[in-house]
Amino acid sequence: MQEPTHDRIAETARALGLDLPEACRPGVLANLDLLAQHAKVLDDYLAGDDA
Amino acid sequence: MTGLVEQALSAAQNDRHNAFTRILADQARRDAATSKTGRLAGMPFAVKDLFDIAGLPTTAGARKRLDAMPAKADATVITRLKAEGAVLIGTTNMDEYAYGFATVNAHFGTTLNPHDLDRLAGGSSGGSAAAVAAGLVPLALGSDTNGSIRVPASLCGVWGMRPAMDDVPLEGVFPFVHALDTVGPFTRSLADLKLAYEVMSGRVLATASGTPRIARLTVFFARNAGPDALAAVAAIEAEPLDLSMADAARSAAFLITAAQGGALHLNTLKCSAMDYDPAVRDRLIAGAMLPSATYLRAQDLAVRWRAQVAEALERYDILVAASTPVTAPRIEDSTIEISGQTVSARANLGILAQPLSLAGIPVISAPVRKTGLPIGLQFATAPGREALLFDYLAGLEAGGIVGCA
Numbered sequence: 001m002q003e004p005t006h007d008r009i010a011e012t013a014r015a016l017g018l019d020l021p022e023a024c025r026p027g028v029l030a031n032l033d034l035l036a037q038h039a040k041v042l043d044d045y046l047a048g049d050d051a
Numbered sequence: 052m053t054g055l056v057e058q059a060l061s062a063a064q065n066d067r068h069n070a071f072t073r074i075l076a077d078q079a080r081r082d083a084a085t086s087k088t089g090r091l092a093g094m095p096f097a098v099k100d101l102f103d104i105a106g107l108p109t110t111a112g113a114r115k116r117l118d119a120m121p122a123k124a125d126a127t128v129i130t131r132l133k134a135e136g137a138v139l140i141g142t143t144n145m146d147e148y149a150y151g152f153a154t155v156n157a158h159f160g161t162t163l164n165p166h167d168l169d170r171l172a173g174g175s176s177g178g179s180a181a182a183v184a185a186g187l188v189p190l191a192l193g194s195d196t197n198g199s200i201r202v203p204a205s206l207c208g209v210w211g212m213r214p215a216m217d218d219v220p221l222e223g224v225f226p227f228v229h230a231l232d233t234v235g236p237f238t239r240s241l242a243d244l245k246l247a248y249e250v251m252s253g254r255v256l257a258t259a260s261g262t263p264r265i266a267r268l269t270v271f272f273a274r275n276a277g278p279d280a281l282a283a284v285a286a287i288e289a290e291p292l293d294l295s296m297a298d299a300a301r302s303a304a305f306l307i308t309a310a311q312g313g314a315l316h317l318n319t320l321k322c323s324a325m326d327y328d329p330a331v332r333d334r335l336i337a338g339a340m341l342p343s344a345t346y347l348r349a350q351d352l353a354v355r356w357r358a359q360v361a362e363a364l365e366r367y368d369i370l371v372a373a374s375t376p377v378t379a380p381r382i383e384d385s386t387i388e389i390s391g392q393t394v395s396a397r398a399n400l401g402i403l404a405q406p407l408s409l410a411g412i413p414v415i416s417a418p419v420r421k422t423g424l425p426i427g428l429q430f431a432t433a434p435g436r437e438a439l440l441f442d443y444l445a446g447l448e449a450g451g452i453v454g455c456a
Contacts, residue, residue: 028340042352
């Protein structure tokens with residue numbers, strides 16, 4: 001999963017029909033980072049398993 | 052019979068742990084006057100505030116839902132407990148929408164640990180665990196998606212059970228993650244836990260025979276356990292077993308939870324995001340944004356993980372691991388130390404519970420007999436082998452290894 005950027009977050013929120021309140025932005029960013037870390041653990045395992 | 056209910060009502064009204072969100076005194080007195088028979092006759096109980104109770108809104112820990120449409124009927128498990136004579140006395144505090152391991156709720160406050168009022172009770176079913184640990188009720192119900200029964204059971208020093216997936220009905224329970232949601236009991240004795248489980252599942256467990264083969268989970272489960280957790284596991288005679296996918300399984304559970312939780316709440320977030328507890332809201336929004344490819348890879352991993360656990364449960368009857376990496380953290384500390392790293396308590400107290408949730412198997416968190424702050428051990432088995440699990444734990448309880456202080 002690519003590192004999210006502010007623009008990409010706004011774009012994704014719009015695609016979901018979500019008007020992302022400014023107050024949510026830092027928390028959402030932090031949680032997206034955490035999800036990216038977990039996605040990497042998953043990808044690393046599956047890459048090793050598929051190799 | 053009504054004496055026990057009056058005692059519980061009085062204790063709940065004077066509770067110092069913020070365990071209860073609503074006390075149903077009138078209804079409890081009415082039920083106590085008529086509930087005179089059954090295997091749970093006259094036993095007062097409480098439920099996490101996400102079980103439907105006829106005539107009341109189901110808040111799921113959200114202030115916004117105090118005005119929700121009242122439930123038309125009791126949740127199925129409440130109906131089953133009442134049919135055996137148990138008396139519902141109130142609803143208990145939780146992390147909003149069950150998303151957290153702390154029972155820190157922006158609207159209803161923080162539930163305090165009865166063993167130390169400066170410490171977390173754990174979550175998300177923390178009100179139920181604290182109510183049982185404090186002796187306010189002998190039985191309370193919680194839900195466990197990623198560890199929300201086992202984590203507070205461990206931190207509060209009581210018994211807690213996550214049944215196998217689809218073993219206990221979820222009708223009338225506010226959903227969170229359909230792939231992982233379960234409901235189960237908290238008690239102060241193994242006998243009460245077994246009885247409550249039998250009533251909730253509609254099954255009667257036979258006595259099992261034979262000596263179970265026990266495996267102690269290593270590597271991921273040891274690396275993420277602190278000194279108290281490691282000492283608790285070491286008290287159990289067991290062979291070491293590495294489940295190589297555990298690390299990835301934990302991440303898969305985390306991702307599936309985020310994606311399904313986010314999808315469930317997306318429509319409500321579109322119109323009223325600012326009504327949510329901020330910490331829960333931001334996690335749900337991030338989950339709703341998770342790429343579908345990542346979610347599908349997590350589901351693929353889940354299938355492989357279940358196969359690995361099933362294979363292990365052909366060689367062993369019971370798998371053992373700590374329920375939480377540490378004992379109850381201080382409320383003022385938002386972080387805990389795991390494996391040399393400082394991480395969020397709210398997101399990581401369930402690190403050892405999440406892989407077993409994803410496996411879909413029944414797990415009991417047993418309080419370890421020790422001095423100081425409590426900690427629990429998870430004992431997991433294959434679906435259908437619950438009788439063997441209860442019998443094995445009865446031996447450990449009789450031997451003074453596990454049991455409430």
